[in-house]
Amino acid sequence: MRDPFSPFIYDLSDRVALVTGASSGLGARMAKVLAAHGAKVALAARRVDKLSELKAEIERRGGTAMAVELDVTSEAQTIAAYDAIESSLGPVDTVIANAGIAMDKGRATDNPIEDFDTTYNVNLKGVFLTAREGAKRMIEAGSRDSERGRIVMISSITSFDISPHLAFYSATKAGVSQMGRVLAHDWARMGVNVNMIAPGYIQTEINDGMFDTPAGQKMLAGWPRRRVIDSDALDGVVLYLCSDQSRQITGTVTTVDDGQALN
Known part of the structure; x- marks a missing residue:
């Protein structure tokens, strides 16, 4: 597995990025x-x-970062977060709308x-608020001319593949x-690119312990490669979609699932 601090060829040194759901x-x-x-x-x-x-x-590794408390379901907090980032780091030109939860049981x-309402508020409304405020700021900062606005939304293979008992999350x-x-x-003519990544199942806090259960083992056995994706699988796609090289890529959904949906 790659060290997350090991560089690819992309240079993002002139970018200010917001990542939601960054606590884990x-x-x-x-x-x-x-x-x-x-x-x-x-x-x-x-958190x-x-x-x-x-x-x-990140700072120990020589990077620049700031922490912002944000409940993505709140429009007021979202606006305040962007204000704080602009004051500290400069205008945001890159957004990864990643915050999400899974409450299906x-x-x-x-x-x-109530669990449906919570899932909707975080996973869909929260992504919308994050993206919309980001786009407003990018357009105000001149993205129409620079064509450097980048918004990446994290979707899931459950958006198109049937995953039993995940009606709320999948929707x-x-x-x-x-x-x-x-x-x-x-936003195409305003220089703001919006792209989605649909990851497969990656071992994270949101599904901790699931693959140790009989149901999880059955799921693994049904995948062509019978494995969970490594956490570094998205690195290259994320960097590309956030970089200047993706200037002519917008409206795409990129699936990164190690073939899990090929069942």
């Missing part, structure tokens, strides 16, 4: 990767103590509607993919 899992990994390639990174999440640890790690008939991730395509169209 994919968000923390992507923040490290962006920082290792020169971006000034704003780490956003509700500020976790962000402080990540900020210190068994069959949909057994899940309270919101399908919404992310389609919403992102519409936003890419809406």
Whole structure:
């Protein structure tokens, strides 16, 4: 597995990036990767103590980072977070809308509607608020001329592949993919690229212990390569979509699943 601080060929040294859900899992990994390639990174999440640890790690490696407390379901907090980042690091030109949760527990008939509301608010509304505020700022900063606005939304293979007992999560991730395509169209002439990444199952905090269960073992056995994806699988795609090289890429959904959906 790659060291997240080991550089690819991309130079992001003139970029200011916001990563939501950066306190653990994919968000923390992507923040490290962006920082290792020169971006000034704003780490956003509700768990500020976790962000402080990540900020210190990035700075020990010579990167630049700041921690921002953010509940992505709040429009007021989202606006305040962007204000704080601009004051400290400069205008945001790169956004990774990663914050997400999974609250499905068994069959949909057994899940309270409050869990659906929470999942929707974080996974879809939160992504929308993050992306919309980012796009507003990029456009105001001149993205129409520079064509350097980058927004990456984290979807999931569950958005198109049937994953039993994940009705809430799957619906919101399908919404992310389609919403992102519409936003890419809406902002295409404003120099803001919107792209989605649909990861397969990666061992993270959100699915901790799942693959040790009989159901998890059965899932593994059904995949062509019978394995969970390594945490470095998204590094190259994330860097490309955040870089100047992706100037002519917008509205795409890139699947990174090690063939898990080929079942």
